[in-house]
Amino acid sequence: MLVNLKDIIAMAESGNYCIPAFNVYNMETVMGVLKAAEETKAPIIMQVYPRLMKEETGYFLSPVILAAAAKASVPVCFHLDHGPSTLETTRCLRYGATGIMLDGSTLPLEENIALTKSVVDTCKYVNVQVEGELGHIGTTKDSEFDEFTSPESAKYFVEQTGVTCLAVAVGTAHGKYTKPPKLDIERIKEIRKATNNTALVLHGGSGVPDEEIKKAVAAGVRKMNFATDICYAFLDCCLEELQNPERSVAIDNFMKKPIDAVKDFCISRIKLVGADGKAE
Template structure:
């Protein structure tokens, strides 16, 4: 099947009370690991590329790989821009074939975030592309951008209501205490805030920075309305740990014998997350 809008996947997840993984593709092996895991688990999947990944892979290569995966896959696959930083970048991705985009206006004043999101929605909806936006700001590192913990801001539930009412966005990423990258301590999620937001808005909610969050906290977040969960760092760690292990043998030099086992290690981690999120057999 061809790539599908993310909204097709998340509407069902929202109705049935589970979450779907937003898994980042940083190279071919990551793409293969994500798609193979989703097919084995009969799970829909949101294949993501950040601006940094697009620069690394090249736009044309990234889109061609994702389209090939979507056409070959037996499960629904959305191809999503993760943390689009500008209207221009989002439009470039839409024109090149992304089926979903995120516009991240979380650093902007509230009204400017709304205006930018609506500008993206107007362009995206005309071609059937779904849109994710963010309200509140996570700490930690995402690509080359780092937000200090003291600059992170949690999502205001009343602002979330106004934001959704004024934009009609397909999915809303909320800040409830998670962070991008590797955690410096134990993450403390504000479940009361999440529950409040979920009671007030009807759109699917998104949790970024899930690597390092306990399985128990993830399960509670899903119970309280999270329908999309982004994972990247945990997969990178699994891939790299296996690569280091393989390279302990000085006679190994074939990239396929290095990257192949690393891809399998990442695939196992993707399967683990799919089962945790509850999207197994939901394709």
């Protein structure tokens, strides 16, 4: 069933685990993620890059996500990832999203607050909640990380904006890591404490060592994003299949293995963050 961001985060909060948020790109990745959630009886978030909302893809992909959520026996939230402006956030709401991220992390603090709050206020009218970002989470290609999120500014940001969850910079990055990242677990605990236990979000979950992920969840991370490794699971399998002389050229049959590759990856992450069996 389709649920909003507030309700799915509340499940994680009361059960002391984390909701995995998987980026989806096409119908096949939606099918793989849904299969994983159903098999493990896990509540999950399906999220889309903002560029999909700017381009035509969002128009076609959104109904696929909504169809998957309607069919699901587990809670599914349809979320926008890294919305940079009200163009993407409004369009994604129009297409049926039940969670919105507004990423103003590259703006000065007060501008980030003003933009995030305006999106929180709009989303309220349709019972949708917002994820904000404070402390910019860069990419693995950056030569150095920006400053990590400070607990004091996180407290101020959450109070001023009314976000439901907050993405924080604590050592992760987007993309493929060249060496395993080390997370600032103490900082996660401090931010939780300072923000009256606001649900924290970890971006760049692909490639973070399992032990670090477990510690982050125990410290209060309630949503963890996986995007890069979904792409690799899907595309590596496609490339392998192309070498297979027995492969089917009928696209629907060809896609069966890549769909299962996405499913297998998602199942491993669902179990790692403790979401398996939580939708029973």
